[in-house]
Amino acid sequence: MARHSTRTHDVMAAILDQIARRTLLPGDKLPSIRRFAARMKVSPSTVVEAYDRLVAEGAVRSRPGSGFYVSAGAASPAVNELQPRADRAIDPLWVSRQSLDAAAQTLKPGCGWLPPDWMPGAILRRALRGLARADDALLANYGGTQGLLPLRQFLARRCAGEGLDLSPEQVLLTSSGTQAIDLICRFLLRPGDTVLVDDPCYFNFQALLRAHQARIVSVPYTPAGPDMARFAEILTEQRPRLYITTCGLHNPTGATMSAQTVHKVLTLAAAHGLVIVEDDIFAEFEPEPSPRLAAFDGLVNVIRIGSFSKTLSASVRCGYIATRPDWIEALVDLQVATQFGGASPLASQLVFDSLMDSGYRRHMAALRGRLSRARRDTQARLAELGIRTWVTPRGGFYLWCQLPDGRDAARLAQFALGEGVILAPGNVFSPAQQVPDFIRFNVAQMDDARIYAVLRAGLSARLVAAS
CATH class of the missing domain: 3.90.1150.10 (Aspartate Aminotransferase, domain 1)
Known part of the structure; x- marks a missing residue:
């Protein structure tokens, strides 16, 4: 029975995949039962069961005496319920x-x-109990456009501890680290702009840049940071608009950029008008702080982003952007336009209370x-x-x-x-x-x-x- 159910599932997945890829459009007739059974190497009864289930889900409709047809509005039916697909191409996603x-x-x-x-489950539970006693405004209202002030003040103080002087007004809370990069790309990029990434780099950088129709070029990464000879060549020849990197505890290599490399990267960036996005998500995992692009640069050509998904909870979505004052207003406007308001006040308060916990x-x-x-x-x-x-x-x-x-x-x-x-x-x-x-x-x-x-x-x- 389980094997038959798996075969039925495979037939459903094959049809839904064709609908999702628009090989089959609304109104198109599905392959005949016998023909599809032969193609999938299953019995006709398995295809009948699969088609009947698709009818029950609304992805397909039956016309007695005629066959089965893709329903109107079935452009992307319950494909996600059938994921993950083992045969999916191995790509950045x-x-x-x-x-x-x-x-x-x-x-x-x-x-x-x-x-x-x-993860710090006990700390999160204490913070959640505190939120249960919060006033109605926190539980029901939108947050301010830049996000919870005490959390922004905390982040500004933490930056000051590494020599990066900024005010809470230079910090924008976002719904995640990924959304922070998305906002920056919306602000600084146009389709076709060139963006430089490390090779190798965090795979979601690639996926997000492709969504923004950016042209991706990459620089080989060494144990001390990017290959500086190649880095200089790319800046001269390709003129990238952005460079996105992880300076400390690089993802995926685990390497740390040396102070000498940090200095060279910033010198070249200033000469070529390159903006650098530094993802600082792994900072708290270092035994001692390593050199940082943002700290050396003072947020002139560097934008710092981060989140708390690795240290507190991936379920509590909260990230941030730290950047120069004249860019904050535009980024705030973009965040309001794309999600109306700033980061979740509940998530932000939960993060702040957890960070303030004596056990953290x-x-x-x-x-x-x-x-x-x-x-x-x-x-x-x-x-x-x-x-x-x-x-x-x-x-x-x-x-x-x-x-x-x-x-x-x-x-x-x-x-x-x-x-x-x-x-x-x-x-x-x-x-x-x-x-x-x-x-x-x-x-x-x-x-x-x-x-x-x-x-x-x-x-x-x-x-x-x-x-």
Whole structure:
């Protein structure tokens, strides 16, 4: 029965995929039952059941004596309910889609967040109890256009601690770090503008820039930061409008930009009119602060963004932008235009109360120690499989690793997915597709022995041999 149900599900998914891709349009007739059964290598009764379920969902309508037709308004029916698709192409959205839609029992060493029991649950619960006693205005009203003032004041003080002097009026709260980048792209880019990213880089940078119809160019990343000779060439030849990077605990490599590289990047940016977006999301995972572009630059050519999804909760969406005063007003207007109001006042208050909790600093100190032990353990266990770490990070939870003998990470990821393990193959992070034998591991998600068994089996299989 379960196998028959799976086959029915596959037939439904195939039809819904054609509708979503507009291969089948509203009013089009579905393939005949016998023809589609032969194509899908299932019985006609399986196709009948699948078509009947699609009728019940409203995606398809039946005409007795004539057949089945795509319903009007079925441009994108319940495709998401049938995700994640194992046959989805491995692109910059592959890891996100697989990780976010995974079943509870799926192992996720390729995802970009900590397990729930590594997060400050007790602190969040105390903050939630406080919110339950909040006045009606906080519970019901829109927030101010720049966001909760006490949280903006806190962020300004934290920046001052690293030598970056700014006022709370230079901080704009957003609904997430991703939305912060989206607002900046709306403000500074036009379709066709060139944007520079690292290679490799956080895969969602690529996905978001493509949504803005930007032209993406990439610079090779080294253990000390971007390759400066190539960086200078790109600025001269390509004239990018933006450079988006993670300066401390780079994603995915875990590297940290050196002070010398920071200085060179800023010198070239000033000479070429380049605006830099520095994602500072991993700052609190460092044992000691490393050089930062925003601090050295003073927010002249650098915009800082961040969020609290890695340290507090991915469920509480709150990010921020710190930038020069003359850009804040335009960014506020854009945020009001695109989502009416600023960041959620409830989420902002929850974040602020959690950060002010006396246990938060102790939690982060303990978390850094726990991650350090997990990195050492994971590196040792991967080394037994011949998987080598590219650089040992100063903190955080990522290891950027090279597979042995040129093994193909994308094929390994597809193999592992069939075994209930989600991996993050290197080329999803590489605009130039230059790292097919690399893979990013999340050390906080690597404590299950089944992961290493799947890796061992995959590496020994012909299907992940170098192409």
